[in-house]
Amino acid sequence: MKPKSKPNWTFKSKLGLPVVFIACSFFFFAGLFGSSLFFSQDISVATPRQRLLESVYDLMPFGDSGDDSITIIPFQVLSWRPRALYFPNFATAEQCESIINMAKPSLKPSTLALRKGETTESTQGIRTSSGMFISASEDDTGTLDIIEEKIARATMLPRINGEAFNVLHYEVGQRYNAHYDAFNPDEYGPQKSQRVASFLLYLSDVEEGGETMFPLENGIITDESYDFEKCIGLKVKPRQGDGLLFYSLLSNGTIDPTSMHGSCPVIVGDKWVATKWIRDQEDQD
Known part of the structure; x- marks a missing residue:
């Protein structure tokens, strides 16, 4: 055992x-x-x-016009056709409210650049917002100077190539039919310079409607009978402080046909946006 x-x-x-x-x-x-x-x-x-x-x-050696620090600007690619990028929280709520307040006293009905044969009467209803133009040098608060510098860094396009800010206000029912920001010389005549890109800074939330839309995103619409009042395609909802960058020209300098865009009608609330158009040469206007 x-x-x-x-x-x-x-x-x-x-x-x-x-x-x-x-x-x-x-x-x-x-x-x-x-x-x-x-x-x-x-x-x-x-x-x-x-x-x-x-x-x-390790930071690289930099030239006379370079920086001694790293710049952090988060973004999301929304589309490659057109080249469209979304920048969340690009500006603060305080900066947005400051721009709105400086624009309110000078708002006037928005106008259009007319094609050959068009008149103000024949284009009524295409763009129904109100707006005003203001440059960074006219802003005593310094807000637009900060925003303009940040846009230059985000786009890598010089500040001197940018037009003045176009601050726009859309009320209920107001819209901007689909259009191009670049000017086709065949329709608008010879151009001294061309709009390369557009940067939209949304200054307010919109409860319903008011999206920026790209109806030809990725070439999805080819029918020449397209109704420019329709709000279809890729849509970007306005949110206060967010930015939207899209390029109107292709890398070869020709107009990108998919960069057609518009502003959907506001259904509930109102929409404030500051637009910065950037040209391929120093803006002389």
Whole structure:
């Protein structure tokens, strides 16, 4: 008869696997929480996000017109045909309200650049908003100067190539039918310069309607009988502080046919937007 073996009194057998697992988990999460708290304090207080990036990446030598820091401007590509990019939280609510307040006293019915043979009477109803033009140099608050500089960095197109801001207000039912921002010389005559890109800064939320729409996105519409009043295709909903950039010209300098766009009618609320048109040469207007 074999003698009974002595029991193996180990730490595991005394406490049991569940207790050991719980203890290990406790120390693991305690260490994880402590380290995350330490690093979060270090980043938020002593090391801002920009400095953190610069500590990870060696900054390159820069020229006389360059920067000694990294610029962070988040964006999302909405479309490649046309080239359209979305910039969330491009401006603060305070900046948006400041632009609205400076524009309100000078609003007038929006006008159109007329094609050959068109008249003001024949184009009524195409663009029904009100608006005004203001340059950064006319803004004593400095808000437009900050926005204009940020747009230049986002587009990599010089500030001097930009037209004055066109601040627009759309009330219920108002819209802008589909159109191009670039000017076809065959329709508008010879051009000293051409609009390369447009940057729309949404100054207010719109409860319903008011989207910026691209009906020819990716060439989905080829029918020449397209109704310019229709609000179809890729739609971008206005949200205060967000930006929308799209390019009117292709890389070869010709007009991108898919850059046709418009503003859907406002259904509920009202819409405020500041538009910056950027040309291929210094703006002389």
